[in-house]
Every structure is written in C-alpha cells, then in structure tokens.
Amino acid sequence: MKKLFYVLALSLSTINPALSNPPSTFSEAKVIAKQKIYLDQANSTEGDLYCGCKWTWIGKSGGRIDADSCGLQARKQDTRAERTEWEHIVPAWTFGHQRQCWQSGGREHCVSNDPVFKAMEANLFNLYPAVGEVNGDRSNFNYGVATQVEPQYGQCKTKVxxxxxxxxxxxxxxxxxxxxxxxxxxxxxxNMSRQQQQLLMAWDKQFPVTSWEKERNKRITAIMGHPNPFVTKERSWTQGYKPLGDGVVIGVTAKSAQSPKTTTASRSESAGRIIGNSKSHVYHLPEGCPSYDKVSSKNQVTFESESAAKSAGYRKAGNCK
Structure with missing residues (x-):
C-alpha cells in the first residue's frame, strides 16, 4: 500500500501545474525545447520530424542538419535544407485563423493581444525540430496523402x-x-474538417504510440504541467469529437492575472519569485534588483530559481547588486 501511495503521489506531482513552468513565448519555448526535450536527440535514431536526420546544435536553439545521416537532398533551397527549424505540427496559421485577433491584424496582433494564441504558439507539445526546407515547403498545409508525388528530398520520405x-x-x-x-x-x-479527422484517426490507429513518443510526452508534461491525453489514452478522438477547450479557460485566467489592474493580493502571489522580461530575456531578483517591480505586466514571466531562468535563456539584469 505504501508503495502504491508513493507511485501515485509521484505521478500527481509530475503533472501538477503549480510545480511546472511552461514557456510564455515562442522564443522562450524554442530554448526550453532544446534544453529540456531534444538536447540528447540530435544524434538519436529518431532524428528530425520529417526526414529522420541527425543534426548538430548551434546557438540557443538552432541546429545544422547532417544530410548524410538521412540521405537528404535539397529540393531547391540548399541553405535552408542545411538547418533545423522549429516546426509547429499544427501551423500557427491554422490555429491563428480561428482566433479573432488574426482577423484584426494577423500573427503579430495575436502575439500582442491574445494570451490564448501566445499559449498555442509556445506549446511544447506542438513543437519539433525539422529540416528547414521541408518545414518551409509544408507551410500551413494540412496533413494528407501525397501518393502521386515523387520523392522530393533525396531519401527523405516526407512529401509535399x-x-x-x-x-x-x-x-x-x-x-x-x-x-x-x-x-x-x-x-x-x-474546428477540424471531417476529412482531416478521418485521416488522422486512421494514422492514430495504424501507428501506435512509440517508446520515444512516451518519453517525449513525459518530458513535456514535466514542463507544461499536463500530459497529452491522446498519448496516455486518457482521451480518444472519434468522428464528431467535441473539444474540451482546457487551454482556452487557462489562457483567459492567465490574461486576468497579468492585467495592469492586478490586485495587491495577486501581486503577493508572485512575491519572492524571479521575474523575467519576455521581451528582453532579462530576469530580476526580488532583492537587489531595482527594476524588479518595473517589468510590464504583459511581458512578465516568473521563475522559481535562477537556474530555471538561465535554462530558459534569460540573463540577470545588469543593475542587480
């Protein structure tokens, strides 16, 4: 019984949002994705998303593709084919077009004004390193069957x-x-089209969860505070499935918490935490940093420790004592 209780407690703590620190911006998400999820995958047999290529990390979140590892050949863009890019498995255009902010001013307007869009753009479950040229060619296309298309990227099996x-x-x-x-x-x-649902349901059934997908889900869960329930089998997509919208509710709550009209009580909840500026990627300590209370609420990101801030690509403010 004690062993069972320990396992349950460990499981609950792993997915407790209070213990997680999900990224708040796409830029931050790319750095965290490199360091916390894919750092050891650059030379794995899994490879990048679309071609299975190995790569070498460069800078905070970039990489250079090893074309020989996967038989990759550029279709048209040699330079872009040589680098990794962060693919949104569900394109930003796809989820952005279902938000009012996009209709009002496109992606930049959404980033500045819609916390739900920002959460979607920075969602680690939706990010994966990919060959740059294939990522660009895929653009905002839906997934489909390209049986009439001949190989386009050497031995890379993805087709556009x-x-x-x-x-x-x-x-x-x-x-x-x-x-x-x-x-x-x-x-x-x-909203997903009936045709897209049918195709993805078939792929879900034909290609079961792999050991790497389980491990990837575990790593992301520790950061995001929740798993992908379609990987853990807590949920199953069927034709006509009605989305629950968990993230929409959380996004609205986050907007309220970051409003300029934040109450004294809500400010006290972040007291003692490290505050980062998502725009400058500088962090401030609660003591010794004169700009701690001067970061704009819309740019605030909180961290539990300096190591967490540094892991996310932030540096300490220069005016901290």
Missing part, C-alpha cells in the same frame, strides 16, 4: 503536394502528428 496543398509526413511520425493535432484541437477548442 503543392497542387493539393497537403503534406504527408514519413510513416515513423504519422501517429505522433495525429495525436499532437488531436491534442491542440481539443485543448484550444478548434
């Missing part, structure tokens, strides 16, 4: 049908992209 505006990823990740898409549409209450 430009005429049909569809991308078919390699078999090894079809299950992963299906379950990630289910998660994003479920969490943020998005």
């Amino acid at each position: 049908d430009f005429d049909q505006r569809a991308a078919e990823p390699r078999d090894e990740v079809k299950g992963l992209v299906a379950r990630t898409t289910f998660y994003m549409f479920d969490r943020y209450n998005l």
